[in-house]
Amino acid sequence: MLERAPDDRLLRQWARVRGRLREEFGDAAFKSWLKPMVLQEVRDAGIRIAVPTRFMRDWVANHYGSRLATIWNEENSAIRAVDVIVAPSLSSSKTTPRTDAGDDDHEPSDAPAAVAEPEINDLSAPLDARFDFDSFVVGKPNELAYAAARRVAESEIAPFNPLFLYGGVGLGKTHLMHAIAWHIRQRNPKRRVMYLSAEKFMYQFIRALRHKDTVAFKDQFRSVDVLMIDDVQFISGKDSTQEEFFHTFNALVDQNRQVVISADKSPNDLEGIEDRMKSRLGWGLVADIHPTTYELRLGILQAKAERLGIPLPAKVLEFLAHKIASNVRELEGALNRIVAHGTLVGREIGLEMAQDVLHDLLRAHDRRVTIEEIQKRVAEHYNIRLSDMHSARRARAVARPRQVAMYLAKQLTARSLPEIGRKFGGRDHTTVMHAVRKIEELRGADPNFAEDVDLLRRMLET
Ligand code: ADP
Ligand code: MG
Numbered sequence: 402m403l404e405r406a407p408d409d410r411l412l413r414q415w416a417r418v419r420g421r422l423r424e425e426f427g428d429a430a431f432k433s434w435l436k437p438m439v440l441q442e443v444r445d446a447g448i449r450i451a452v453p454t455r456f457m458r459d460w461v462a463n464h465y466g467s468r469l470a471t472i473w474n475e476e477n478s479a480i481r482a483v484d485v486i487v488a489p490s491l492s493s494s495k496t497t498p499r500t501d502a503g504d505d506d507h508e509p510s511d512a513p514a515a516v517a518e519p520e521i522n523d524l525s526a527p528l529d530a531r532f533d534f535d536s537f538v539v540g541k542p543n544e545l546a547y548a549a550a551r552r553v554a555e556s557e558i559a560p561f562n563p564l565f566l567y568g569g570v571g572l573g574k575t576h577l578m579h580a581i582a583w584h585i586r587q588r589n590p591k592r593r594v595m596y597l598s599a600e601k602f603m604y605q606f607i608r609a610l611r612h613k614d615t616v617a618f619k620d621q622f623r624s625v626d627v628l629m630i631d632d633v634q635f636i637s638g639k640d641s642t643q644e645e646f647f648h649t650f651n652a653l654v655d656q657n658r659q660v661v662i663s664a665d666k667s668p669n670d671l672e673g674i675e676d677r678m679k680s681r682l683g684w685g686l687v688a689d690i691h692p693t694t695y696e697l698r699l700g701i702l703q704a705k706a707e708r709l710g711i712p713l714p715a716k717v718l719e720f721l722a723h724k725i726a727s728n729v730r731e732l733e734g735a736l737n738r739i740v741a742h743g744t745l746v747g748r749e750i751g752l753e754m755a756q757d758v759l760h761d762l763l764r765a766h767d768r769r770v771t772i773e774e775i776q777k778r779v780a781e782h783y784n785i786r787l788s789d790m791h792s793a794r795r796a797r798a799v800a801r802p803r804q805v806a807m808y809l810a811k812q813l814t815a816r817s818l819p820e821i822g823r824k825f826g827g828r829d830h831t832t833v834m835h836a837v838r839k840i841e842e843l844r845g846a847d848p849n850f851a852e853d854v855d856l857l858r859r860m861l862e863t
Contacts, residue, residue: 407440414476415440421472422465424734432598434461441488446481448473451488458487524605524621525595532579538704540697543573546688550577553659554584561686563650563660567667568690569859571728574663578629581661585627595622596629599636599646606642615645622649629661633682638673647678660685691852692859698722698732705733711740717755724763726812727862735759763815770861772810772824779806782857791826804836805854811837813861 407415419438423431434457441449450469452458461469462485470483534554539547546568552560566574582594597605609618622628628649636643653660664671667689668682693701699722706713717739725732742758743750756763776790783802790803803825810821811833818830825833844851 407443411443411477412440414473417476418469418472422469425468426465429600432600435465438485439488441486443480446479447484448480448482449484449486451486453488455487458485461485524597524601526597526601528579528582528596529575532576533583534580536704536708537573537576537580538697538701540694540700542691542693542697543568546573546577546690549686549688550581550661551584553661554581555588556659557589559657559659559685562654562657563662563682563685565668565682565685565687566661566663566690567665567687569665569692569728569862571730572690572693573729574690575631578631578661578663582627582629592626593624594627594629595625596631598631599633602630602646603636603642606645610641619645619649623652625653625658627659627661628653629663631663633662633664634666634671636674643675643678647675647681650681654681654684692855692862693726693729693732695722695726698726698729701729701732702736705736709740711743711750713740713750714752716752717750720752720755724759731762735762738762770813772806772814772816772821775809775813775861776806776824778861779803779809779857793826804840805857807833807836808840808854809858809861812858 419431419435422435426435437452437457438461439451441451443449450461452461466483466485469485470481473480473483534547534551537543537547546566549561549564550566553564566577568574578596582596585592585594606615606618609615630646636646650660662682666672667687668674668679671679671682674682699718702713702718702722706718721732721735721739725735739750739755739758742748743754748754777787779802780787780790783798783805785799785802789799790806792799794800807821807825810816810824811818814821816824818833822828822830822833840854844854
């Protein structure tokens, strides 16, 4: 029987498998279930993957098992089976003796060597090596957030506390937070930087409660110089965690330690968070990241292409920047897919090939929002009747919102101009074209208007 510890090649394949799982199942599922997996060993044609608890093993095996095996097989055709096992020493609760009998989520196994003590105490999540300031492309939509992040990273004393970064999914919040952490660690390794998701914060806190270990928990958090909590919207509702978070937050800010928070909404718009907390979160600098513009998307694609060292025709990059407007993560995914396809199949990368490879993705995008939804949202937003989207009324108060809706229909769906015209009370395609131009012109001339339209677009996209 062949049995061995994973070598470099396998570890690289494993990294790719994880990347694909993350892409497929999304960040939240990945973080909760897939990230804790550890590649343990290879036996014959099977691979063993360890997770910290029995519950997790069952969940991963039931929900992701077959996909895991398929992806592994695609990365390495010698792998035929994937076995998920429990290795409780992977759990960071290792230092705490488990006495509560009701807690059946672990079982003995021939676990790998214990994780080193300091690692256990370090609650900070690992940082992604690719997320530094150098690889972050700056444009209008993110320039404030970027400048603020840099300032925080370069200052010994908190310039604003907290720094609150917010914006839609996949727009670079996590990237900026990691970049801050890298920068600080590099400049002054003595400063203690802790980065973790709000979900993990919650999880750790609940565990500490369960093990009556909250004092140590508090001490750990309160001894850091910089605390960064990602996706704080997940803390909403969970009362005791919120309370604890609030205390930790206050203690750190009072001592002038830097706190950086990210969320998908502004402090005021966070749901299920107490008012005093909302107001406290907004005390420092609140910087939002706007949806990407075409220019930024193109810039990001060019930077990524350069990093990959693969020559990609400008036409292809422009096509992607035009078509994949949702967020940077999807944009990257699309680019990776084209590059992977090109190198694997040995097909030359061109416009037609890109369209081919991204066929389903582009279609999914188009399906995402319908003209009817756009009309409804826009009518609500401008407080006009839905029927005015189809009516012949030409008063500015209804004509302008109608033009906005046509513009968004053009941007967010794959419908042709005549098709869009038909949905707006049987208007001619030249009317739609005129509307699109008009709105573009107004956007350029009036930043408030542009922001308004972006907001609508963001609501429709999520
Ligand atoms: P969020 O945390 O806001 O959901 P992420 O920070 O995870 O988004 O970003 C998603 C992906 O897009 C990451 O791979 C990140 O590196 C990339 N990304 C986002 N914004 C930029 C940017 N301005 N320049 C380069 N890459 C970016
Ligand atoms: Mg994030």
